[in-house]
Amino acid sequence: MTRPRPALIGHRARFTLSCYGLLLVPLALLTLFVYVPVMWAFTKSLFQFEVGGASRFIGLDNYVEFITRDPTTIPSFLNMLFLTLFAVCTRLSIPLILAKLIHALASERARYFYRVLFLIPVLVPGVAVQLIWAGMIYRDRGMLNEALRAVGLDTLVTGWLSDPSTALVAVAFVGFPFVGGFEVLIYYAGLSSIPQSVTEAAAIEGCVGLQKFFRIDIPMVLSQLKLILILTIIGGVQGFQGIFIMTRGGPGFKTTVPGLWMYFNAFSFQRMGYACAIGVCLFAVIFGLTILNMRYFKSTEELVGRR
Amino acid sequence: MRRVRNGAMHLVVAAVAALTLLPFVFVLNNSFRTNSEIYHSFFGLPNALKDMAQAGGAALRGRETAFPVDAGNGDIIAAAPDEALARFGAIAVKGYRMAWRVIRPYMLNTFFVCAVTVLGVGLLGSMSAYVLSRYRFPGSKAVFIYIVSTMMFPGVLTLVPSFLLVKQLGLLNTYWAMILPYIAGGQVFATFVFKSFFDGLPEDLFESARIDGAGHFQIYVNLVVPLSKPVLAVVMIMNILSTWNNFLWPFITNIDGRHHVIASGLYVLATSPHASNMSTLFAAYMASSVPLLLLFIYATKPFIQGVTSGAFKA
Numbered sequence: 001m002t003r004p005r006p007a008l009i010g011h012r013a014r015f016t017l018s019c020y021g022l023l024l025v026p027l028a029l030l031t032l033f034v035y036v037p038v039m040w041a042f043t044k045s046l047f048q049f050e051v052g053g054a055s056r057f058i059g060l061d062n063y064v065e066f067i068t069r070d071p072t073t074i075p076s077f078l079n080m081l082f083l084t085l086f087a088v089c090t091r092l093s094i095p096l097i098l099a100k101l102i103h104a105l106a107s108e109r110a111r112y113f114y115r116v117l118f119l120i121p122v123l124v125p126g127v128a129v130q131l132i133w134a135g136m137i138y139r140d141r142g143m144l145n146e147a148l149r150a151v152g153l154d155t156l157v158t159g160w161l162s163d164p165s166t167a168l169v170a171v172a173f174v175g176f177p178f179v180g181g182f183e184v185l186i187y188y189a190g191l192s193s194i195p196q197s198v199t200e201a202a203a204i205e206g207c208v209g210l211q212k213f214f215r216i217d218i219p220m221v222l223s224q225l226k227l228i229l230i231l232t233i234i235g236g237v238q239g240f241q242g243i244f245i246m247t248r249g250g251p252g253f254k255t256t257v258p259g260l261w262m263y264f265n266a267f268s269f270q271r272m273g274y275a276c277a278i279g280v281c282l283f284a285v286i287f288g289l290t291i292l293n294m295r296y297f298k299s300t301e302e303l304v305g306r307r
Numbered sequence: 308m309r310r311v312r313n314g315a316m317h318l319v320v321a322a323v324a325a326l327t328l329l330p331f332v333f334v335l336n337n338s339f340r341t342n343s344e345i346y347h348s349f350f351g352l353p354n355a356l357k358d359m360a361q362a363g364g365a366a367l368r369g370r371e372t373a374f375p376v377d378a379g380n381g382d383i384i385a386a387a388p389d390e391a392l393a394r395f396g397a398i399a400v401k402g403y404r405m406a407w408r409v410i411r412p413y414m415l416n417t418f419f420v421c422a423v424t425v426l427g428v429g430l431l432g433s434m435s436a437y438v439l440s441r442y443r444f445p446g447s448k449a450v451f452i453y454i455v456s457t458m459m460f461p462g463v464l465t466l467v468p469s470f471l472l473v474k475q476l477g478l479l480n481t482y483w484a485m486i487l488p489y490i491a492g493g494q495v496f497a498t499f500v501f502k503s504f505f506d507g508l509p510e511d512l513f514e515s516a517r518i519d520g521a522g523h524f525q526i527y528v529n530l531v532v533p534l535s536k537p538v539l540a541v542v543m544i545m546n547i548l549s550t551w552n553n554f555l556w557p558f559i560t561n562i563d564g565r566h567h568v569i570a571s572g573l574y575v576l577a578t579s580p581h582a583s584n585m586s587t588l589f590a591a592y593m594a595s596s597v598p599l600l601l602l603f604i605y606a607t608k609p610f611i612q613g614v615t616s617g618a619f620k621a
Contacts, residue, residue, distance in 0.1 A: 016444040023450060026435045026494055033469070033491035034457045040468035051474065098323055101316045106309075110317070116607060117324050119614065123599040124331065127554045127570045128592045131577045132330055135588065136337070143333060146349035180327045182614050189615040238463035241555055245574060259463050266467045267559060275467045283464040 041283070045276035055273070062277035072253050072261055079168060080257045084236030086172045091232045092225055095183035100213060102184070103191045115188060121180025127245060133174045134161060134246040161247050167254045171243060183228055190221035226297050230290060237286050258282055338589035339399045345585050355395035363391075402586035403594065409581055410591050413572030414598075420485050420557075420568055421550045425543045427490035432497025432542060437531055439498070440505035441513060451502070457495050470559055484560040485568070489550055497542045504538045505531070540609035544602070551599060569595045 045062055049055030066073055102114045121129070137143045138160040145157045160170040175181075194217070202208070202216050218225075240259035243249060249256035249264070258278055266275035337345050339353040439451050469488060478484040516526050532539075554570040561567050567575055573595055582588050603610050 015442075016446075019438050019442055019444045019447070022438050023435050026431045026498070027450070027453070029431070029487065029491040029494070030454060030457065033472070033488045034460065034465070034495075037465040037468035037472055038457075038460050040471060041464050044468060044471070051471070098320065101320050105316060105320070106313045114320055114324065115611065118327065119603070119611065120600075121327060121331070122548070122614070123603055124592070124596045125554075125570050125573065125599075126552050127573050128595055129330075131573060131588075132334055132592060135577060135582075135585075136334060137330060141346060141349060143330070143349060150350070177323055177326050179323055185611060185615045234461060238461050244555075262463065262467065263555075266470070272467060272471065279464045279467055283461060286461050286463075287459070 041276050041279050044273055045280050047273040048271075049273055050270040051272060053270075058273070062274045063281070066274065066277055066281060070261075072256055073258070075253050076256045076258045076261055079255060080237060080259075082168060083172055083257065084233060087232050087236050088229060090178045091183055091228055094178050095181070095228075096187045096218075096221070096225070098179050099184050099187035099191055100217060103188055115185060118179055118184045122182065126241065130174065130242045130245040138170055138246075162251055164251045164254045167247055167251060171246060171255050174242060174246070186224050186228060187221060190224035191217060194220045222298065226293065229297065230293050233289050233293070234286055237289070238282055334589045334592050338402050338586050338593055339395075340586060341398060342583075342585055353395070353398065355391070355398045359391040359395050361391075398586075402584075402590040405581070405584065405587040406590035406594055409576055409587070410569065410572055410594060413567050413569045414595075416482070416566055416572075417551065417568040417570075418598075420482055420489070421547050423482070423486050424489040424493060424550050425546045427486070428493040428497050428546050429539055429543055431490065431494045433501045433531070433535060433539065434527070435494070436498045436501030436505055437527055440502045451498075454495055454498055457492070458499075466555070466559075469556075473560055479560055480563045480566060482566055485553075485557055485566075488556070489553075493546050493549070497546070500538060500542055501535065504535055508534065537609065537612075540606060541613035544606060544610050545613045547602065548599070 044055075046057060046059060047055040048058045048062070098118070102111055102118075105111050105114070135142075139145075140159055144160065148154065148156050158166060160166050198216060198220070199212075202212055207215055238259050240257050240263060243255050243257060243260050244263065247255045249260050259282060262275045262278035262282070265271040265278065333350075336352065337349075339356065340351075341354075344351070344354055435454070439447055473479060473484045473488070478487070512530065513526060516530050521529065551568075552570060553568075554574065557566070557568045558571040558574065561571065564575065573591060576582065576591055577588060
């Protein structure tokens with residue numbers, strides 16, 4: 001810019017070009033590894049093909065089969081619904097209550113200690129956690145059964161993940177008591193950002209304890225609740241890693257979820273087009289739920305702003 | 308009254324913490340026990356440790372004992388302290404040594420993939436954020452929208468087509484199958500975070516640097532990068548965390564199994580014949596968390612910041 005030199009193209013255009021030059025690599029990577037797969041998800045869902053095999057255009061047949069004919073669709077969506085609702089209920093309540101308790105502790109040092117302590121489970125890879133639950137807690141001679149035997153409740157002893165009547169609930173309870181994640185810290189941050197003036201005003205009005213929790217704290221952390229709600233729903237609809245590791249959808253189809261079914265179709269049955277169609281359907285579900293969430297779940301700022 | 312309430316809250320929080328950490332405590336405990344011990348009784352300290360405590364206790368009490376103490380029927384009640392220690396060491400180390408032998412390649416792969424990914428994400432993310440934040444040029448808004456729009460697409464939509472793409476590019480069974488998509492996806496969040504940070508920097512700062520004769524590149528290296536260190540730390544930590552935890556993608560793209568990272572490697576280990584030896588398995592679970600634990604100890608503050616602050620508000 002500082003060295004004037006006769007240019008073929010204008011100064012302005014050269015500047016623009018150099019900006020795009022810097023953005024070239026990021027945008028190329030983004031296009032190739034994100035946008036191309038997104039496009040392919042839609043286009044390939046219209047074909048029937050195996051990897052390396054010939055593909056045949058079949059229109060919307062994959063979608064029609066998944067929605068109307070596939071016998072696993074309804075049970076797997078019901079499983080997904082149960083797991084997601086369970087996750088939403090637990091992730092919106094327990095970590096919030098815990099964050100409130102930690103936040104209300106008198107000593108600053110204790111508050112910091114607990115915040116750090118509850119972050120430790122995040123450091124254990126998710127796979128390890130799921131393998132620990134399947135291989136140590138739920139197994140036949142595992143922690144849960146041995147604890148039940150120790151207190152004389154032998155009748156309750158069962159193969160938690162292999163018993164059709166308990167498998168789904170057992171999967172839902174992985175991670176109990178559901179506080180070893182980001183949620184506690186996020187709620188804690190929300191509670192910390194409540195202005196002192198609000199708390200004082202509430203105290204003067206005689207609003208303390210439980211009443212304060214419901215009337216002041218919860219409305220003030222709505223943004224955080226909204227965030228966790230969206231993240232939990234998205235995770236619930238698309239997540240299948242834990243189920244893949246612990247039960248592979250079994251016994252029977254008792255713990256199969258649509259994402260897992262997509263995985264099996266793609267990588268076990270070689271039905272790539274069908275798997276893409278399932279992926280698109282799940283994307284539609286996530287997209288719709290996120291829009292609903294944005295529209296009907298008002299965060300604190302939006303509520304205050306409307307007044 | 309207030310003190311009682313505070314104490315009660317402490318108690319509840321501590322109980323929840325104990326319940327949360329309990330499985331990990333048992334994993335740690337059982338990583339020091341032999342298979343037969345675990346099968347014999349699940350709850351219980353490692354026999355070798357008990358031996359050692361007993362021997363140590365006896366020695367401490369100054370009892371003039373001739374080790375090993377015999378129960379009269381040939382069962383050894385207490386071994387000599389040095390012997391007990393050696394036995395404990397042998398069992399403890401055995402599980403971890405076996406585990407390490409299996410997971411070492413996975414660990415090294417993870418380190419490599421993580422390092423390249425996090426460098427790429429940090430570099431590309433801060434660079435495009437800098438360009439988009441400080442310069443106005445035709446289409447800059449559209450480019451930003453093009454980048455952040457990708458947050459809308461969930462992994463479940465792109466999993467299968469991404470596999471097809473990576474396969475078509477001939478990248479299966481290579482590190483690039485992981486690194487390139489990780490950078491491509493990870494830079495989005497990084498760009499977003501960096502841009503909101505750069506947007507908040509006062510223009511005067513850049514103005515004065517320019518008056519001092521600094522060029523674009525100099526401004527980027529000498530001003531922007533040092534200023535954005537805290538943000539960079541947050542971005543890098545979040546990226547390491549997600550790369551470290553990603554299981555499915557490395558699992559799918561490593562058909563020959565030579566480039567497994569720790570997450571997919573643990574699953575491979577748990578479904579392999581090695582898994583019949585539980586102390587190996589448990590030792591591997593513990594070992595797989597150590598690098599992240601060290602990172603966490605080293606950088607607690609940006610870690611907590613990353614998890615809580617605006618970082619997550621997509």
